Amino acid sequence: SQKIEQNSEALNIQEGKTATLTCNYTNYSPAYLQWYRQDPGRGPVFLLLIRENEKEKRKERLKVTFDTTLKQSLFHITASQPADSATYLCALVVTGGGNKLTFGTGTQLKVEL
Amino acid sequence: DTGVSQDPRHKITKRGQNVTFRCDPISEHNRLYWYRQTLGQGPEFLTYFQNEAQLEKSRLLSDRFSAERPKGSFSTLEIQRTEQGDSAMYLCASSQSNLRGGGGYTFGSGTRLTVV
Numbered sequence: 001s002q003k004i005e006q007n008s009e010a011l012n013i014q015e016g017k018t019a020t021l022t023c024n025y026t027n028y029s030p031a032y033l034q035w036y037r038q039d040p041g042r043g044p045v046f047l048l049l050i051r052e053n054e055k056e057k058r059k060e061r062l063k064v065t066f067d068t069t070l071k072q073s074l075f076h077i078t079a080s081q082p083a084d085s086a087t088y089l090c091a092l093v094v095t096g097g098g099n100k101l102t103f104g105t106g107t108q109l110k111v112e113l
Numbered sequence: 114d115t116g117v118s119q120d121p122r123h124k125i126t127k128r129g130q131n132v133t134f135r136c137d138p139i140s141e142h143n144r145l146y147w148y149r150q151t152l153g154q155g156p157e158f159l160t161y162f163q164n165e166a167q168l169e170k171s172r173l174l175s176d177r178f179s180a181e182r183p184k185g186s187f188s189t190l191e192i193q194r195t196e197q198g199d200s201a202m203y204l205c206a207s208s209q210s211n212l213r214g215g216g217g218y219t220f221g222s223g224t225r226l227t228v229v
Contacts, residue, residue, distance in 0.1 A: 004155075034217060034218075036217075041222075041223075041225075042222055042223070043117075043204050043206070043220030043221050043222050043223050044156065044204075044218075044220050045220070046216075046217025046218060046219070047217075049216065049217060089155050089156075091155075099144065099208060099210070100146070100158055100161060100169065101146075101156075101158070101218060102158065103155030103156050103157070104155050105153065105154055105155045106154075106155050
């Protein structure tokens with residue numbers, strides 16, 4: 001069966017450290033993968049997109065890697081801040097699927113002072 | 114354009130009643146999506162439109178659910194004969210189809226439905 005797995009346990013880190021979140025998928029051949037941030041009671045907010053032929057993408061303090069052999073994406077936030085505390089969702093898009101996103105369950109990140 | 118708007122933000126209804134939600138997407142976006150999200154889960158796809166055409170509907174979607182996008186602008190999602198299991202956050206998102214790779218979705222803040 002198809003699955004997108006993210007760490008279900010919350011990730012607690014200290015301010016200034018690098019947070020690393022994992023997204024593993026099974027039985028998908030994604031054209032590309034996206035990461036979103038979601039705050040309580042709000043809709044997800046788009047952060048980054050990475051295509052199947054790309055290994056790494058960066059945007060300010062964010063970095064995403066994509067390994068289609070391991071079927072895994074890693075999402076890094078460097079120099080983390082308390083304001084980065086949120087739930088982070090990965091989502092896949094399969095070619096020909098109308099750009100329909102299929103989401104993982106999300107990982108809650110808490111950055112402590 | 115201030116983004117994707119959803120109305121109402123909250124809805125409490127009695128089991129068996131019908132409810133309708135509205136979504137106003139970003140005006141330049143021709144694709145519109147509906148998702149449902151329950152606590153601790155990621156958003157689950159319900160249906161999507163390109164302009165006014167409904168191109169895909171989730172197999173998990175009950176016949177009690179119907180969505181429209183009559184003029185390719187705003188969309189409505191109706192749930193008939195609501196059940197307690199319909200309680201969730203209903204999210205609308207829009208995107209532009211001519212972006213290579215699709216780009217990111219822009220989500221609204223959602224409608225929180227509680228069926229009592």
